[in-house]
Amino acid sequence: MAEVVGIGAAPRRKEDFRFVTGRGNYVADIVRPGMAFGAFLRSVHAHAEIGAVDTAAAAAMPGVRAVFTGADMAADGVGGLPVGWGIVGRDGLPMKEPPHPALAVGKVRYVGDAVAFVVADTLEAARAAAEAIVVDYRPLPAVVDMAAALTPGSPLVFDDVPGNLCCDWELGDAIAVDKAFAKAAHVARLKLVNNRLIGNPMEPRAAIGEYNAGTGQYTLWTTSQFPHVVRLLMGEFVLHIPQHRLRVVAPDVGGGFGVKQFHYAEEAVVTWAAGKLACPVKWVCERSEGFISDAHGRDHVTEAALALDAEGRFLGMKVETLANMGGYLSTFGPNIPTNLYAPLLSGVYTTPAIHCSVKVVFTNTVPVDAYRGAGRPEATFVVERLVDVAAIEMGIDKAEIRRRNMIPAEAYPYQTPVLVEYDSGNPRACLDRVVELADVAGFPARREASAKAGKYRGLGFSTYVEACGLAPSRLAGQLGARGGLYESATVRVHPTGQVTVLIGTHNHGQGHETTFAQIVSDKLGVPFDQVDIVFGDTDKVQFGMGTYGSRSLVVGGAALSKASDKVILKARKIAAHLLEAAEQDVVFENGKASVAGTDRAKTFAEIAGAAYVPHNYPLETLEPGLEEQAYYDPVNFTYPGGAHVAEVEIDPETGVVTLAAYTAVDDVGTVINPMIVEGQIHGGIIQGVGQALFEHGVYDPDSGQLLSGSFMDYCMPRADDLPKMTTTTQSTQCAHTPMGVKGCGECGTIGSPAAVINAVVDALAPLGVKHVDMPASPGRIWHLMRNAGLAQAAE
């Protein structure tokens, strides 16, 4: 589009041309000269001592260049994978942080733990050799259930972590909560499970390591959401490669959802092996391998209680959660069920006292870390399920109990009892709008129609608030972050007026190449197709913390906005010189600098030309060139929120839950591109529906084998599982981000599980069902219905 496309427009996504025409460039597409192929041997045991590892036969196989074990890496001084966030327990002691070697040393701690790495001329040769490695495993009893892991006498994942307890963490005022419960007219209680999820981005992970013996330079191509952070973590802590000698490239990446925002062992192993063998080494994860090596998400067990007065006003909330870390701490693992969870338990409500304790537990399972929403869907599920239980038990309408307890619009900024201060919002407006859009008034008629067809129908509400736009570095540091959480952008104006943006976020499906171009096009008045966004290469982009936590537009977009403003400032100075006017008389708008009140003007391209061909230029006071950089560190989180309504129909014969309708009203702040926001909300809702109805990472409690280790058993949501959704935004402006944006990447995932499960429980309420665990699979629903029927028959 050879024209300005500004904020609020919905152009087609720039990046889609290369994707839909097969011209994307993913790690698996990259071929390097002399490249060898790697394959990992992974543990088949959930817990075992590693005795002798006999690699002789494997090493002797045709085409095999090397076989490496954990002992080889340890002998070479390779460090363990670092944790990016440390938490402190209620006893004031730091969390237990056992070593996490890239290849297992001494013990394997989950099925999939990498034991050895083979490099060969071909992938097939590497795989065949990996199968020929003989490992003398001495199997140990495994523990996958958190309550069992905490029980005295349980197998220990780490011998020096008693009771498998990584950290006993808390937030909030326990005394105030006890007082609230003491004066409550009613207490609603609930035990619930936040099911383990496996992210399954469409593109599996992949990595290529390369070493240039001439320059001493290492390069890693990897499927990462944050290449600069991988450079920092891997270079500094694992491989001890100085930052200026390590380049990390994350090219096109096919979906992340959090799964790709960690520093993984495989990245370090291929880079190290490339150095040892002086040849590029490529590893591409297979789907089945991904199930047992990509970090998993969620996996909480929670007991929660809500104290209410006689009118249904919330007095206090008490939450006790067990959070699974798996067999090692993943990069952000301990932060997710603590700092990203407990501060959200206030939701959109005025609950005056909240206390949350979280036991963070090791088990013999794949490490657990952030997955889209990361802590906030878990918190929302707890709050919104509790609210429904309270409404039912007290006989209060479910929308009314929410309205009665919502933070009024005029009360913002609102300080919650759990750390965070919401800057803006109007939850009541979102709820009122969703009630109207979802035709809640017409629900009884629809329920009757379903009943006539022999089906149960239910309607469920969910409201939510999330903290995103990660994050104010100072606050994050106080909470245990070991890095900053700002973002950076460079706006490079070329001599002819086109613009290249170099930004530290990473686009892997979010549409940044479009949204960010709109911001620049809007601000500088440069045609949309003359702005390109570059990301994902540490040799090109100055620095960046990457993309996760709905931060890219909020933090990266703010840096871009700031850098664009700096360009305008300089452009005005140049224009003032060219126009022989005072700088304060020059206004910049619509891609032109003009002298106020006259028709004298210079186009942006003319100004750029003058900056790079400075013949007529104020060289005494101004540097040539037109390129500006900005770093932005947010002053607060942003707090998107909203209200969702799900409607389900249940077939009593089979237990199948059909999502009949879904309506979402979200407050995401300023909308840059409504089409992209709608897509983000849709995708988020679908992933939340996946958690509510379909997805479940299941381990065998005895063997520790992953029973849902392929798409044959792990149920992803499909297009035909979903209704046409109604989504809209009802936004208030963020008070502290430059453009008023709040972020939208996780909204749907956070709001939807509670809405869907509340609808399922509503549908089955006539049978006496009070709670349904996720996923609400047909088998689970049928058993609930049958047990309810048996219970009713017994009465």
Added chain:
Amino acid sequence: MRDFAYHKPATIEAAAGLLATIEDARVLAGGMTLLPTMKQRLAAPEALVDLAALPLSGIAEADGVVTIGATARHADVAASPILARVLPGVAALAGGIGDPQVRHRGTIGGSVANNDPAADYPAALLALGAEVVTDRRAIVADDFFVGLFETALAPGEIVTAIRFPAVRRAAYAKFRSPASRYALAGVFVAALPAGVRVAVTGAGPSVFRLPAMEAALDKSFTPEAARAVAIDPAGLNSDIHADAAYRAHLVGVMAGRAVAAAIAFS
């Protein structure tokens, strides 16, 4: 996937010869199960003998017998005008196998010879009393499906066709696993001149008949009669999607739906 030799013989004799002479050769008849297991390195045959070039894909009807060639693809069976006329239950079953990609690659012979416990076709063959025709003999369905992934086929024996009786009052209903979409419980009901036959797939280690339900449907061929039969969960499969009790329940529900569909066809 490990390396293997690939053969595409033009005649059944040549195919049989290859299977007889190459140790560990496997028949490729669509490959919808074999190829994924080879990709996962769970199977590594020396050679594949692809039946795709053999003239075995026809569908014909004569004297009340429907013959479907072994290499007829599920999509061909689903779209066959002959079957729509004389055996609509089998056409509908084929139209519900897997997804469009699978239906355009997978074959009836491949499905039958593989005898996956959750495959759809075995239920049709057993309920309809079909015959499996091979390059050596004809085997009745009751003798053909022996157990989990096990059939009466001898090593190297090639399925060439399936012979069904032409019966309009016959239909299939299945409950799909939410994840794999294979049958958690699939029931084929056929009202044959000699009596009703009911076969169940997906619920047990291999396809099996339900004599009690056959007797009940002989008395009254109605969905209600099917639903009224208590199904014993003993011996049924149990996994993370469905335990035996739920599967037993689903067998009753699917039987009722199959009877309703069969009545609609007839």
